[in-house]
Amino acid sequence: MSKELIRLSDCVVKFDDEIILDHLNLYINDKEFLTLLGPSGCGKTTTLRIIGGFLSPTSGDVFFDGQRCNDVPPHKRQVNTVFQKYALFPHLNVFENVAFGLRIAKVPDGEVTQRVMEMLEVVNLKGFERRPISALSGGQQQRVAIARALVNRPKVLLLDEPLGALDMRLRKDMQSELKRIQQELEITFVYVTHDQEEALAMSDTVVVMDGGLIQQIGTPEDIYNEPKNAFVADFIGESNILDGIMRADGVVEIFNRRFQCLDGGFAKDEPVDVVIRPEDVDIVPETEGQLRGTVTQVTFKGVHYDTIVDFYGFKWLIQTTDYCPVDSRIGIKIDPDGIHVMKKSAYSGMFGDYSSYSEEYDEIGDASLAPDEEGSGDEE
Amino acid sequence: MKKQNRVGSRLLIGLVFLFLYAPILLLIIFSFNAGDSNVVWRGFSLDWYGKLFQNRLIMESVYMTLLVSILATVISTVAGTFAAIGLFGLKRRWRNPLMTVSNIPTVNADIVTGVSLCLLFGACFMTWGRFAAWFNDVQSVVELPERLTMGFVTLLLAHIAFDIPYVILNVAPKLRQMDKNLIDAAQDLGCTWMQAFWKVILPEIKPGVVSGALIAFTMSVDDFVISYFTAGSSTSTLAMAIYGMTKKRVSPEINAVSTLLFITVLVLLILSNVLEARQEKLAERRAEMKPMPQRRPILPPVVRRPWFRRTVAGVCACSLVLVVGALAAATGSRPVVNVCSWGEYIDEDLITQFEEETGIRVNYQTAESNETLYSLLKSGGGDYDVVVPSDYMISQLIEEDMLAELDYDQIPNFSLIDPQFRNLPYDPENKYTVPYAWGTVGIIYNSTMVDEEITSWSAMFDPKYAGKVMLINNSRDALGIALKYLGYSLNTTDEGEIREAYQLLVDATDGGVYAGKIMDEVFQVMEGGNAAIATYYAGDYLTMLENNEDLRFVIPEEGSNWFVDAMCILKDARHPAEAHAWINFMASTDAALANMDYIWYGTANSEAIAQYPDYYLENYGEELDQETFDIIQTPPEVLERCEMYLVLPKETRELYKSLWIKLGV
Incomplete structure (x- = not known):
């Protein structure tokens, strides 16, 4: 990729005695679409605020284009932000909102008009200049916020859960819109979200965070296919996470049964976490299965059935198009590339068991509806 | 049923509003009254605003x-x-x-x-x-x-x-x-x-x-x-x-x-x-999110008005500077004299005249009573140079060493003060005071409501006038009336005499003689003909007379109280020279005449006393009524019957206080 633009080096943020960011190291390349992904309170918004200049790290350095910029106030940074609830100025109309930054910079009137109009065209809001902010829909306000930030031609655009307040369909539209704008204008985007689908769909690079620490950095494919630990595996998509023992390179033992896998480089007989994605499991007649279990619950999801299967007291989620009635005995088969082996971590044993299936699933569903809690959680 | 309720509640609302706004309405109406009464309507006028x-x-x-x-x-x-x-x-x-x-x-x-x-x-x-x-x-x-x-x-x-x-x-x-x-x-x-x-x-x-x-x-x-x-x-x-x-x-x-x-x-x-x-x-309109009709789809260049904000800021700053400047000019280095007197007790043109003549700014304040003035002075809350207390309060201030001895060389007009008003009991050697005004207490009565000419304090205790008499609401004056009626001195310290006077008041109270105890309300009550008899000050009677011609004034034959308010300079006065100038000015014949004509209280300036009838003729084009003049300037033979209040010893003051409280209950 291209050159490095922003570097956070060993950044620590403490509020009172609470550690919000724990020795964070991160670099962001020019023209990259980078997403900070994690649950509420993971430190992603804090990281964004450090880049924006709204917050100084308790210790550690921030570099912008090679220059240390810890103490540069927000108004002097070549960075603009799209805020969570847009933070548009209610007393100004669309045009003046977008023109705000240019007016402050004392850009001549003619140029202001030209640049604002260009930007409104980019975000598909031509003809809305005279409207008051209050007369816009959520999606339109969103575009104004983006235009207002981009019109200043920042080197980096920071987006703090910009789609959180939109409904599902609009969110999908805006995702591709944002990606299009980013590519068209060739600007670095740093995007904060707790929605893994959003992160996977738009990003060049995804940074998964939890507890003030970076859990994994990688392309969306890396993150999904090669999660580094149980947290990442669980947070990105659905995962069955099992205790296993690495018997040899390419051989992992689960439930006293050996499975072929593609991973290697572990010590012999090392205890490991094994991730098996629900869609990578094939259901076969009981007699043909590598493992045998009982179906305890089936939920119709449209494209597939969510089937919960009890294997030796451990419940798995399996996504399959085949309907298996509750209480039926089934067998499963897993291809070697469906098995992903991870080193044990602090998160081992915390995730990946579907015995409390319904609650956990609901919780994940709920998270996307509560971006507000996240905001206030990070601020306090 | 329901309808009735509604009428009832409307009535109630009406009454509530009446109760809330009637006083203000009355105030507004009477601010347009041509006369100076708050009871009698004499036609519309904007005089008071003028x-x-x-x-x-x-x-x-x-x-x-x-x-x-x-x-x-x-x-x-x-x-x-x-x-x-x-x-x-x-x-x-x-x-x-x-x-x-x-x-x-x-x-x-x-x-x-x-x-x-x-x-x-x-x-x-x-x-x-x-x-x-x-x-x-x-x-x-x-x-x-x-x-x-x-x-x-x-x-x-x-x-x-x-x-x-x-x-x-x-x-x-x-x-x-x-x-x-x-x-x-x-x-x-x-x-x-x-x-x-x-x-x-x-x-x-x-x-x-x-x-x-x-x-x-x-x-x-x-x-x-x-x-x-x-x-x-x-x-x-x-x-x-x-x-x-x-x-x-x-x-x-x-x-x-x-x-x-x-x-x-x-x-x-x-x-x-x-x-x-x-x-x-x-x-609300914002919340409705009504998309606004698009009148001009093509960009209208947005008008910026930096000049507007700058103008506003400029105007604000200028006005602030002006205000502060005016303040500085008002309180600046001009010589000043701080005077504390009583409300409506001066012809204010005199202040302007004094300021023009001397260049000294007069800061004229008023106190409510001798007692308030005293506590103000005691607490150090007052920053006065000249005060105008009454006789008994002056002796108290002298006793407590709060007054400065006057330099009479700076007050040449003191020579005009009638000997009758020098060396009075409150200031026997006349070292501290120059009389400002004086007056008497007497009976004011409504001639249409009594069938005889009142000449004695007995009217104040007569069951015949039950419910028609107003008692003055302060212990010294009320008990003083009774003491005088009984033939005792106003300044007696004999407990027996004071108790006798008190008993007189008690009997009259029990006999239902008094309709109430009042001070300033006396104006409205007497002008409105709501009581037949009251005790009050001579000068104020003349004010009432203007609104009710049936009123009469008498200093009873048993004698009464006469009082002097005199100008003094406080010991810690910061502008003694200006204070002397003010006192000298107020003691002058011209000032005394104008002031006497304005406040209707007597003056101690002998020239002014002599010239007032001519002054009146000149100003009003008619002869001064001798009776009126006698009320303003009580003749010496009447004054002989009157006594001045002296400071009472502490135990007597306590006795007054306790008796007065008992009477009130």
């Missing part, structure tokens, strides 16, 4: 009120807005308790705020005094003033102090409604914090700031109690001036000024409500 604008005391206090209110409003609005923003930026743990604390002053009793501010200023001044004394001791380059007194600055500080919470209270909700990210957003787009404040925060919270300022202004204009405790003696606001004027009676001038005050406050309140309503409507 007089109002010529009334120096009121106009000065209006100026002072506006000055203090505007300055306090401006300062407290700025301070309160930033304080609210500061509070808003705090963590919730701190913000909520601090908000509560900052709101307490708005619900705190004014009297508590006033007294505590008064104490605080007092303590500060004392500390400063010590520091200044020490500082002046150790060096001689700069001379610091050692004695500070309350005045404009303390008044302004007090107003700012009680205005700020109202501003915070109005701004805080607007801040809470504001998206906190707006500030971040503005800074993100290149604003410094100050730019963000002007361009984003201020437009958002403007309605709160405006209504906060309006309420602060209203509160400032309206305030009496706190001002009373913090203004000192040299400054007085409109409310204080009105209060001072009521000492004698509620003059229609007060009606006029109160009407104007009421209307001003009303307008301000309506203004702030309209603003709020408009804001709400706007917010």
Whole structure:
């Protein structure tokens, strides 16, 4: 990729005695679409605020284009932000909102008009200049916020859960819109979200965070296919996470049964976490299965059935198009590339068991509806 | 059934509103009365409004009120807005308790705020005094003033102090409604914090700031109690001036000024409500999210008006400078004399005349009673040079060494004082005083309500007039009447005599003679013909006579009290030379004539006494009625029967007090 633009080096943020960011190291390349992904309170918004200049790290350095910029106030940074609830100025109309930054910079009137109009065209809001902010829909306000930030031609655009307040369909539209704008204008985007689908769909690079620490950095494919630990595996998509023992390179033992896998480089007989994605499991007649279990619950999801299967007291989620009635005995088969082996971590044993299936699933569903809690959680 | 209920509730609402607004309505109506009574309607006139604008005391206090209110409003609005923003930026743990604390002053009793501010200023001044004394001791380059007194600055500080919470209270909700990210957003787009404040925060919270300022202004204009405790003696606001004027009676001038005050406050309140309503409507329209019709799809260049804001800022700054300049001119280095007298006790043209002649500015204040004046002087709250107490109070002040000996060389007009009014019992060697005015106490009666000519105090105790007599509401005068009737001295210390007099009052009270005990209300009661007999001062009788020709005045044959109010200079007066000039001026024949004609109390200037009938003829084109003149200037043979009050010994004062309380119960 291209050159490095922003570097956070060993950044620590403490509020009172609470550690919000724990020795964070991160670099962001020019023209990259980078997403900070994690649950509420993971430190992603804090990281964004450090880049924006709204917050100084308790210790550690921030570099912008090679220059240390810890103490540069927000108004002097070549960075603009799209805020969570847009933070548009209610007393100004669309045009003046977008023109705000240019007016402050004392850009001549003619140029202001030209640049604002260009930007409104980019975000598909031509003809809305005279409207008051209050007369816009959520999606339109969103575009104004983006235009207002981009019109200043920042080197980096920071987006703090910009789609959180939109409904599902609009969110999908805006995702591709944002990606299009980013590519068209060739600007670095740093995007904060707790929605893994959003992160996977738009990003060049995804940074998964939890507890003030970076859990994994990688392309969306890396993150999904090669999660580094149980947290990442669980947070990105659905995962069955099992205790296993690495018997040899390419051989992992689960439930006293050996499975072929593609991973290697572990010590012999090392205890490991094994991730098996629900869609990578094939259901076969009981007699043909590598493992045998009982179906305890089936939920119709449209494209597939969510089937919960009890294997030796451990419940798995399996996504399959085949309907298996509750209480039926089934067998499963897993291809070697469906098995992903991870080193044990602090998160081992915390995730990946579907015995409390319904609650956990609901919780994940709920998270996307509560971006507000996240905001206030990070601020306090 | 239901209908009846509705009629009933409407009636009730009507009554409530009547109860609420009838007094104000009455006040407004009587401010247009042609006569000077508050009871008798003599036709429509705008005279009182005209007089109002010529009334120096009121106009000065209006100026002072506006000055203090505007300055306090401006300062407290700025301070309160930033304080609210500061509070808003705090963590919730701190913000909520601090908000509560900052709101307490708005619900705190004014009297508590006033007294505590008064104490605080007092303590500060004392500390400063010590520091200044020490500082002046150790060096001689700069001379610091050692004695500070309350005045404009303390008044302004007090107003700012009680205005700020109202501003915070109005701004805080607007801040809470504001998206906190707006500030971040503005800074993100290149604003410094100050730019963000002007361009984003201020437009958002403007309605709160405006209504906060309006309420602060209203509160400032309206305030009496706190001002009373913090203004000192040299400054007085409109409310204080009105209060001072009521000492004698509620003059229609007060009606006029109160009407104007009421209307001003009303307008301000309506203004702030309209603003709020408009804001709400706007917010509602926003909430409806009605897409606005697009009139001009092609970009209209947005008009920017930096000149507008600059002009406004310029005008504001200029007016502030003007105000401060005017203040400096008003309180500047001109010589000044601080006078404390009684309400409606001077022809104010004399003040102007004195100022023009001498270039000395007169700061003319009024007290309500001798006792108030005394406590003011004692507490150090007064910064007066000249005071005009009554006889018995003068002896008390002399006794307590609070008066300065006068330099009569500086008061050549003292030679005009009639010998009859020199070396009076309160100042036997005449070292401290120059008489200002004097008068007598007598019976005022309505000739249509009694069938005989009253000549004796007996009328005050006669069961024949049961329910028609008004007793004067202070112990010295009431018991004095009884003492005189019994043939004793007003200044007796004999407990038996005093108790005998008391018994007389008790019997009359039990016999239902007295319809009530009153002081200033006597004007309305007697003018309106609501009582037949009352005891009051001669000069005031003449005022009543103008509104009710049936009234008569008599100094009973048993004799009565006569009193002298005399000008004295306080020992710690800061402007003794100016004070002497003022006393000399007031003692002059011209001043005495004008003043006598205005207040209808007697003068001690022998030339003025002799010239008054001619003066009257010249000014009014008719002969002065001898009877009237005798009431103003009681003839010596009548005066012989009268006694002056002396300071009573402490135990006698206590006896008076306890008997008076018993009588009241």
